[in-house]
Amino acid sequence: MDKILVCIKRVVDYNIKIRIKPDESGVITEGVKMSINPFDEIALEEALRVKESGNANEVIIVSIGPDDCQQQLRTGLAMGADRAILIQHDHIIEPLKVAKLLHKIVEQENPGLILLGKQAIDDDCNQTGQMLAELCSYPQATFASELTVNENSLKVIREVDQGLETLEVDLPAIVTTDLRMNEPRYVKLPDIMKAKKKPMDVMDANDFEISLEPSIKVISVTPPPPRESGIMLDGVDQLFVALKDKGLINE
């Protein structure tokens, strides 16, 4: 295939302890370390491996979000992507609107394969890949843990509740990546320098004639209740009494 398109979301780094805004309107992102969504890093690593094995000519990364997304796109370029596209938008954007914007890029670039993460770790929606597949009328393989490129198709192993499912999908196709697909490479300093010279196209989301108005209203975001501290018990008899007291067993 000629091109692989990889969709990259800028999210709060997974090592950061999330703090909620005092007015419960969302999560504090100011002054917080931001990174590429981990599943998208896996998607990019896979795209680079497909290209390195001679099965693709170009890896393009695309992100939708504020101008600061350029930082994550530069990291993606340093990992090895050939060029980047930023669709600039300063407000929260729902999966369907993201999918509609990505669809425009798919129409423009005609990639043979589109890779996304199975979910973004900030909204946990797990929707964008599926919606994009519908908009493009392409086959989809979600939660992929292994991918083999054949001439006009892909063999994909998916992680499902019952075990592993093996699928064959015709290309072009949409694949969303699961955690065990690969281990993304580390970025080296010379690659960071080289990435500064790679092309980055910046577009305005408002130029696509797609309504970006949210259709969902977030009423409140609250932290989970603090975990109760544990108790030390002296043997199985005490354990039975404690479980009975909590109503977790009858006898």
Ligand code: AMP
């Ligand atoms: P979600 O449906 O929000 O859980 O996101 C699933 C995947 O869609 C992510 O792992 C990304 O690959 C892609 N995606 C979601 N939002 C964006 C965005 N703003 N820019 C680029 N890709 C995105």
